[in-house]
Amino acid sequence: MSGLYLxxxxxxxxxxxxxxxxxxxLQTKPAVLExxxxxxxxxAAELNGATVETIYFGGGTPSQLTDAELKAFIDQARTLFTLTPDAEVTMEVNPDDVDAEQLAVWKSIGITRLSIGVQSFREERLQFMGRAHDAAQSRESLRLISAAxxxxxxxxxxxxxxxxxxxEWNExxxxxxxxxxxxxxxxxxxxxxxxxxxxxxxxxxVTMPGDADQAAQFERLIERLEGAGYVQxxxxxxxxxxxxxxxNSSYWKGVPYLGIGPSAHSYNGTKRRWNVSHNLRYAQGISAGTTYWEEETLTPVQVTNEALLTGLRTSxxxxxxxxxxDLLEARSPTVVHYRSQGLLEHSDGRLVLTKAGRAFADRIASDLFLTDDR
Ligand code: SF4
Structure with a gap:
């Protein structure tokens, strides 16, 4: 196992x-955390002291937890698992929870990476999306994080x-x-x-924009960020x-991970398991010793399709x-078709989307999907 998700x-x-x-x-918070x-x-007992390379506090909004509540999870993970010395410990935070003092505390309890939900720098957009923070908080939180x-x-x-x-998108x-x-x-x-x-x-x-506008903004995103030295x-x-x-790279590479909490998913290499998406039923299931999750064993077809869906989205x-x-044996004509269109490359035993193919990642993956009769 590589990653622990909370x-x-x-x-x-x-x-x-x-x-x-x-x-x-927050009424169910004490019961859920317990x-x-x-x-x-x-x-962890079932995994027998596995090594953990990454911890990820997601949600929801993990910055709704107190420092002591967050620290308790990190401390518990340290006692139950072998945490690698360079472990990445990420926490999702919202701008309205960020100030200089808080950042210093998060760093001191072992958070190494913050993921901040800015979403927009425009007031009217934040209101439209129902965000809890304003545009000034978006900017100020970034200024503080970049200096922390x-x-x-x-x-x-x-x-x-x-x-x-x-x-607007350029701005x-x-x-x-x-x-x-x-x-x-x-x-x-x-x-x-x-x-x-x-x-x-x-x-x-509300009228949503058309596909062409969204696709043009996606292209501009790639152009601007690659131009600024980022790798997509x-x-x-x-x-x-x-x-x-x-x-997240571990998810996309199909590495097993453990997910804890209501609605969290886990994968052990053959089985996928997901907890009930209900705070009280989750907490009651654990205290009563009854089942609070569902699971399925992935077939070779499902494993192949999942690898396609996640892998094709990566560089x-x-x-x-x-x-x-053997995907090529079953889907060779589809691979040939997308290669001839300049959307897909096949080299060194790997299938990788070209720059032009990235806009069609999900469609190409689903065209390559196998079915039970291949
Ligand atoms: S997008 Fe908004 S509602 Fe959804 S988890 Fe994040 S902060 Fe909560």
Whole structure:
């Protein structure tokens, strides 16, 4: 096992586009945290002192936890696992939780990398998305983080917003780059089912931009960030050399990981398991000793397809020799087709998307997917 993920399912406010599992009430916090410590202990015992190279506090909003609550998880992980000396310990934070004193404390308890949910530097956009912070906090938090001396840090941005012009997107990227972040994740706004945004779109209150506008902004993103020295090592992730997310890279490479907390997923190389996305049912399941998760054993077809879906989104591509099934034997005409269109390369036993192919990553992967009868 390489990575440990801890899902902290609490947020100050519900963002309109978000379909992650979280609660805006802290009522269940004591029970959930107690259950998470219990789950961590139980599952670590099954793994028998495995080595952990990365810890990731995600959510939700981990910066909703007190310093003592965060430290308790890091301390527990240190006692249960062999933590490598250069372990990457990432925490997702929101701008409204950042100040100089807080940053110093997070660093002192062992957080090495911060992931800050900026999303936009424009007031009206933050309000539209229902973010809990304002534009001044976006800027100030970045100024403080860049001076705080963390080994690495990253910011999230959102593009493809209704009515977003290329001028606005350029301005957003200019502002982001002015803080010289070691890493940037940029996501196109998508309408997830049952979110407030979904409701607004279906009522005709919000009109989403067309695919062409979103694709043009994606192209501009790549052009601007590559021009500034960032490597697009995954479709939505850009890092300066030496600053790629080790934790997320492990997911994309198919390395086993352990996920703790409500809704958290785990993968042990053959089985995928996911905890119930409900705070109380999760906590009660753990205290009562009843099942609070579901799991499935992946078939060779599923393992191959997952490797395609995640691998094709990365700059290192898909290692064909590591797949349980011979993909080329089954999908050779599709590979030939995309190679002839200049969207896919096949060399040194790997399939890698070309620069032009990156805009079609998911479609190319699904065209290559195997089925049970191949
Ligand atoms: S802060 Fe993050 S997890 Fe919470 S609602 Fe907003 S996007 Fe979702």
């Amino acid at each position: 899902h902290i399912p609490f947020c100050r406010k519900a963002c309109t586009y978000c379909d992650f599992h979280f609660s805006t009430s 259950a998470m410590h219990a789950e961590l202990a139980q599952r 001396g963390f080994a690495s840090w990253t910011m999230d941005l959102i593009y493809g917003l209704p009515g977003m012009t290329m001028d 957003q990227l200019d502002t982001a780059l002015s803080f010289a972040p070691p890493h940037i994740s940029a996501y196109c706004l998508t309408v997830e089912s049952k979110t407030a945004l979904d409701h607004q779109v279906s009522k005709g209150l 090592y995954e479709i939505s992730n850009f890092g300066q050399p030496g600053h790629f997310s080790r934790h 290192w591509g898909v290692d064909l020799s590591a797949l349980p099934l």
